[in-house]
Amino acid sequence: MSAACGELLRRFAAALERDVIDWELLDELKSKCDASLTRRALNALAKKLAHYFVSKAWMHYRGAALAGRHPSVAYAEAVYIVWGPWNGAVAPCELLADLSAYSAEAVAKYAWPARWPLLALFVVAAKEEECEIPDAVAEHLGSDEYARLEAFLEDGVGVVEVADREVAVVREGHYIRIIIRPRRRRDQI
Amino acid sequence: MTCRELLQQFVTTLERDEPDWVLLRKLMRKCGAFGVEALKAMAKKAVQIAASKAWAVYRGALIAERDPAIAYGQAVHFVWHVGDWYGLPCSVLAEMAVYVAEAAVKYSWPARWPFLIPAAVAAEVNGCELPDSVAEALGADEYARLEAFLELGEAVAEVAPGVKVAFVRDGRYVSVVV
Numbered sequence: 001m002s003a004a005c006g007e008l009l010r011r012f013a014a015a016l017e018r019d020v021i022d023w024e025l026l027d028e029l030k031s032k033c034d035a036s037l038t039r040r041a042l043n044a045l046a047k048k049l050a051h052y053f054v055s056k057a058w059m060h061y062r063g064a065a066l067a068g069r070h071p072s073v074a075y076a077e078a079v080y081i082v083w084g085p086w087n088g089a090v091a092p093c094e095l096l097a098d099l100s101a102y103s104a105e106a107v108a109k110y111a112w113p114a115r116w117p118l119l120a121l122f123v124v125a126a127k128e129e130e131c132e133i134p135d136a137v138a139e140h141l142g143s144d145e146y147a148r149l150e151a152f153l154e155d156g157v158g159v160v161e162v163a164d165r166e167v168a169v170v171r172e173g174h175y176i177r178i179i180i181r182p183r184r185r186r187d188q189i
Numbered sequence: 190m191t192c193r194e195l196l197q198q199f200v201t202t203l204e205r206d207e208p209d210w211v212l213l214r215k216l217m218r219k220c221g222a223f224g225v226e227a228l229k230a231m232a233k234k235a236v237q238i239a240a241s242k243a244w245a246v247y248r249g250a251l252i253a254e255r256d257p258a259i260a261y262g263q264a265v266h267f268v269w270h271v272g273d274w275y276g277l278p279c280s281v282l283a284e285m286a287v288y289v290a291e292a293a294v295k296y297s298w299p300a301r302w303p304f305l306i307p308a309a310v311a312a313e314v315n316g317c318e319l320p321d322s323v324a325e326a327l328g329a330d331e332y333a334r335l336e337a338f339l340e341l342g343e344a345v346a347e348v349a350p351g352v353k354v355a356f357v358r359d360g361r362y363v364s365v366v367v
Contacts, residue, residue, distance in 0.1 A: 018275060019361075056364065059357040063366025066345050066355035067258070 005033035012041050016048045039094070046098035049085070054106035054118070057081035061112070072165035075113055076178045079169075082107075083121040083176075093131035096122060100133060104140035114160040115141050116149035117169045121176055123153060128174040192220035199227050203234050232281065233288045235271050240292030240304075243267035247298070257299075258367040261348045265303050265365050268292070274307045275361065279317035282308060286319050290326035300346035301327055302335040303356055306363050309339055314361050 008029050015022040026045075030038045057078035064074030082103060091099065100122035107118045119137060126133050138146040152158035156171045161183060168179045190198075195216050202209040208231060217224040243264035250260030272285055286308035293301040305323065312319050324332040338344040342358040355366045 052362070055359045055362050059359050059362065059364035060366055062343060063355035063357040063364055066343060066357070067353045067366050068351075069366075 002033070005029065005037050008033065009037050009041055013044050016044055019048075019052070021045065021048075042095065043098050046095060047102045050099055050102035051106045053082050053085060054103060054110070057118070058110045061110075070163065070165070071113070072162040072167050072180050075160070075162050076167050076180055078112075079117050079120075079167075079178060082118045086121060086125070087176075090129070091125065093126070093129060096126050096129065096131050097134045100126065101136035101140075104137045108140040113162045113167075114145065114148070116145045116152065117158065117160060117167070117178075119149060120152060120158070120169050120171070123149060124171055124174060124176055127153060192216065192223040195220060196223045196227055196230075200230050203230055206238075208234070228281070229284050232272070232285050236268070236285065236288040236292050239268050239271040240289070240295065244296040247296075256352075256367070257349045258352045258354050261299060261346070262354050262365045262367040264298075265306075265354075268304045269307050269363075269365075272307075274311035275315065277311070279312075279315065282312055282315070282317050283320050286312070287322050287326065290323045294326050294328075299348040300331070300334070302331040302338070303346055303354075303365070305335055306338065306356060306358075309335055310358060310361065310363055313339060 008025055012022055012025045012029065015025065026038075026041055029041050060081055061071075061074045061078040064077070065071055086099065100119060103122060104115075104119055107115050112118065119141065123133055123137070125131075137149075141149065148158060152169060152171070158169045160167045160169075164183050166181050166183050168181060170177055170179060195212060199209055199212045199216060202212065213224075213227055213231065216227045220227075246267065247260045247264040250263075251257060268289060271289075274282065274285075277285065286305060289304055289308055290301075293304040298304075305319075305327065308323075309319060311317070327335065334344065338356060338358065344356050345353045346356070348354055357364050357366065
């Protein structure tokens with residue numbers, strides 16, 4: 001790594017810490033430096049974005065509870081905040097792996113009713129694009145939550161109980177959405 | 190024209206809501222401390238405009254019988270976005286915080302302290318201090334609530350009986366939820 005390229009990467013990372021994405025620096029890295037450096041810059045960007053959106057989602061979920069809104073709606077909105085920027089986007093496997101690993105790392109920091117739905121979009125995209133899901137996702141989610149994520153991939157539907165309602169995550173191919181419904185009584189299941 | 194005269198001229202254009210950017214650049218380039226004074230005047234004007242617009246939105250929404258929580262949340266957002274709080278040096282951050290506090294007390298808000306959240310969080314994260322005049326302008330009770338929010342990372346403002354707006358902090362990020 002040349003000193004100049006190292007300096008570009010350092011400046012890019014410093015800007016990220018200030019919540020600034022310096023696209024010109026990224027372009028310069030791409031055009032002048034070794035591909036591995038661009039990769040490191042993109043990895044840092046993926047980490048920043050994943051943690052940023054999960055943080056936003058958590059503040060929304062927590063704030064909604066404080067404001068007296070129904071937690072199921074707040075939770076579904078929080079899941080959409082984490083999915084939002086990536087919904088419909090096509091990402092290369094490396095970026096998808098980074099995003100899912102860092103999102104899982106960020107999700108594990110907070111007390112959610114369930115963690116796996118927040119990761120659902122990334123694993124669906126990985127499956128559709130035939131990418132591998134990094135081990136870090138399972139490590140951060142825990143074995144039980146990861147098993148529920150795998151079951152969702154398989155069945156195309158997964159349910160989380162939030163207060164008196166059910167938040168259902170439904171998949172149809174690479175499309176994915178959330179439905180909130182009243183909790184079913186045991187005799188209805 | 191002297192730097193003092195340039196500054197006076199710039200302030201006059203600000204008062205007419207027509208800031209003269211060429212003049213500001215000239216002041217910044219040639220006049221040192223006068224340039225800083227011009228920036229402060231600019232910041233003060235920006236805060237006053239944001240607070241005035243925020244109040245108009247809030248008051249208008251109440252008159253139009255819209256949800257007071259949404260209206261108040263929007264008003265707070267207006268003032269929050271007046272500056273890049275983390276990018277400010279401590280001295281300018283302190284000045285901006287005072288302007289926000291002064292602007293907040295001009296109007297009859299359900300709570301004043303939430304307007305100061307980004308300034309207070311940025312001050313804490315950047316290792317700056319907020320001047321005493323912020324507490325003086327807000328009043329002891331409202332300032333105590335701001336401090337409690339900084340400490341706990343979450344708080345609620347009741348904007349009407351039973352209608353709550355929540356404020357949540359996660360490190361350097363803050364959010365308002367209605």
